[in-house]
Amino acid sequence: MPDSLGTKLKLHGFNNLTKTLSFNIYDICYTQTDAQQREYIEYIDEEYNAERLTNILTDVADIIGANILNIARQDYDPQGASVTMLISEEPVLSQDRSNTESPGPLLPDAVVAHLDKSHITVHTYPESHPDNGISTFRADIDVSTCGRISPLKALNYLIHSFESDIVTMDYRVRGFTRDVKGRKYFIDHKINSIQNYIARDTLDRYQMIDVNVYQENIFHTKMMLKEFDLDNYLFGVQARDLDPADSRTIRRRLQREMLEIFYGRNLTKIPKK
Template sequence: MGEKMKLYGFNNLTKALSFNIYDVCYAKTAREQKDYIAYIDEQYNSERLTGILTNLTDMIGAQVLHISQQDYEPQGASVTLLIAEGSMIPAGSTQVAHLDKSHVTVHTYPEYHPETCLATFRVDIDVATCGEITPLSTLDYLIGSFDSDIITMDYRVRGFTRSVNGRKLFMDHKITSIQDYIAQETLERYDAVDINVYEANLFHTKMMLKEIDLQNYLFNTDIYELPPKKRLDIMNSLRREMIEVFSGRNIY
């Protein structure tokens, strides 16, 4: 990809989807907390994240131009894909690539808090596309690719393009809510709230899992090993953590 690419019929509308996913876990000892971080670090290493983003690129009909990936010490990983819309348009005796350059990035942040015995795994995903392709169709795939307890999403369309008669277009697809692009069976599992600014082509949705199956939040612990009061205390701690992350403020 060393040579410069010629652009033909360029659409400069930029569609940016920012996606934050949080997974919360209870680990009762310092050893379990470290083991949880190590487990998450292995499950979502840069190799697996690259596979997720590569599948996403295929789903939106783009092609990968370059991949950069990195695992960090003591924990975390990052992956960046340079992508492009990949149609080929004949131009005289040559082939001119219609490539609207875009990118996809993901960063992971596993962490734990010793005093609360809670561990949080945060994933930040950014998908920026130029031209006709939009990342909204990949939402269910992204939600299903991670253990998503809380999700916050921002979608913004910037710039403008022109119709064939010269009229400026500041939006080339219909949207009233990010939720319109999420399957109903997925939405039924979450409480969802929208904050949309239509004049600015800015859409925000946040989601929190409705039901908590405590066993899914215990790391290396069986729920039946815990007395009822301890189970209730853990459930309350998990729910408080999730509500504060969902609300974006300290409540308790």
């Protein structure tokens, strides 16, 4: 394990630092009628059912180099799904560069890790506004590892696995590990921002804000798509079929929804654009 100067450290026992990546993704949609709202929820439930989520988390386990010990999954009635995986370590097959500040792979094509007592979970939450046609889908994902590997290496793949209008991410390193002289290490890799683990094409598409507490090894990043194409947010109808006044109203409702989620508070005015 390299220290802050990049030299190799000899540990006393196992690296038991716990690294947890928690993030939420949001998909926003306008459903003009009750029927469209039901169809959207049915579409989301099918697109992100427990089987598909299991496949996504299996790929995550491959990316971070984990053995899957147990899988519990459930599709809920009337909507939503959950998957939980318990994972354990796999042998290191090549030089471990997993803690460098660089984006992880988009496909699980490399196994480089050493972890134990770890888990991956995902829960989905489809919901809708009672009276203004807005429907949202949220997925909460947690990747918690113990050892050398950082779950941030799975972030690039996860972002590309979901239709993400808004993403909020938290990364924290807990506990400590010791070297052979007894000195404690509360983090075993350099990190300035979660953004450094996201590919450039993704960074270019999103507006981003960081809120980091470096002394506590807590890192927070949130992202919102920069470009707004109304057709990407309509379900069962196209923008050209809408009355111009209706189109403006729907656009403001959608943008308000996105801004409220992004900033984490209710707005008193609908933004105009």
